[in-house]
Amino acid sequence: MIAIDLFAGAGGFSEGARQANVTVKWAANHWRQAVDIHSENHPETEHACQDLQQADWRLVPKHDVILASPACQGHSPARGKERPHHDALRSTAWAVVSCAEYHRTPAIVVENVPQFTEWQLYPAWLHAMHSLGYAVAPHILDSADHGVPQHRERLFLICTQSKHPLELNLERREHRPIGEVIQWDSEKWKPIEKPGRSKNTLSRIAAGRAKFGDRFVAPYYSKGSGLTGRSIHRPIGTITTRDRWAVVDGDRMRMLQIPEAKLAMGFSPEYKLPRTHKDAMFMLGNAVCPPQARDILVALRAAA
Incomplete structure (x- = not known):
């Protein structure tokens, strides 16, 4: 099976494809640093750094499946106040339609936040996919059900050139605790009791300690997991694009580090x-x- 990866970013879709023995022939992103990182990890893939809404799809190699993660910032509830650039971000989803129109790819997997289906133009986007002959099956999946130590609900639209929508048969894997990927011997720790520590942080830590003991994780900002954080014996909450999760160990704390967030x-x-x-x-x-x-690609291949 040959795939292309639109809005490839760091390469999570491509890495999953490699694990499923799917060859990613071509990948693209508008951000040069993301393309460079993807190239380092996937040197066998042909890369393009461009705005995919301006892509010439004739130059893209033949493939069996499109993997696409159009911008979610205009849909996510974490976006905050509606801003003018959100329209431009939401419109990136139309690149999937234009690629499908040219290539008539047998299968397309589109990833986004669940709120993507609440987009004002989602019915029009869906109609466009139907007009191209695609049946679309929405799947809302939690990464924790796939053996990732993180609760992260995302929408996956399985689009196939078939009469009926394709419901994937996905095995629910055992949940993994975040505690097993935390590096407790890290040198990044700082005292909890120090000048300048906010009262909200101290009260959240006190509540978490009362509920979970000396070791737990807690959101450092926002309303995340309420006022008590969460146990290290369960998956962590969603990893966001900026530091969010603090690790508490007795009288010391620090933010989740990149090696831990990666795992x-x-x-x-x-x-x-x-x-x-x-x-x-x-x-x-x-x-x-x-x-x-x-898991999605393995199930897609099995159902084909």
Whole structure:
């Protein structure tokens, strides 16, 4: 099976494809740093750095499946106040339609946040896919059900050139605790009690300690897991594009580090990311969890 990866980002879809023995022939993203990172991890793939809404699909090699993760920022509830650029972000989904129109690819897997189906133009987008002969089956999947130590619900639209929508038969894997990927011997720890620590943080830690003991994880900002954080014996909450999760160990704490976030997303320890913490976390927070992509593609092949 040959795939192309649209909006490839850090390469979670492509990495999952590799694990499923699917060859990713071509991958594209508009961000040069993302393309460079994808190239480092997938040197066998042909790469393009471009705005996919301006793509010449004649130059894209033949393939059996399109993997696509159009921008989610305009749909996500975490986006905050509606802003003018959100329209431009949402419109990236039309690149999937234009690619499908030219290639008539047998299968397409589109990943986004569940709120994608609430987009004002989603009915029009869906109609366009139907007009091209695609039956579309929405699947809302939690990465924790695919062996990733993170609860991360995402929408996967399985689009096939078939009479009826294709419902994938996906095995529900055992949940993994976040505690098994935390590096407790890290040197990044800082005292919890220190000048300048916010009262909200201290109260959240106190509540978490009362519920979970000395070791737990807690959202450092936003309403994440409420006021008590969550146990290290269950998957962590969603990894976002910026630092969100704090690790607490007794009287010390620190933010989740990139090697831990990488494992919490289902990437291997050897997977290459940008050297700067900020850029690496941004790419991880936008990525598809590779084990989830792997399971979807294995099930898609089995159903074909």
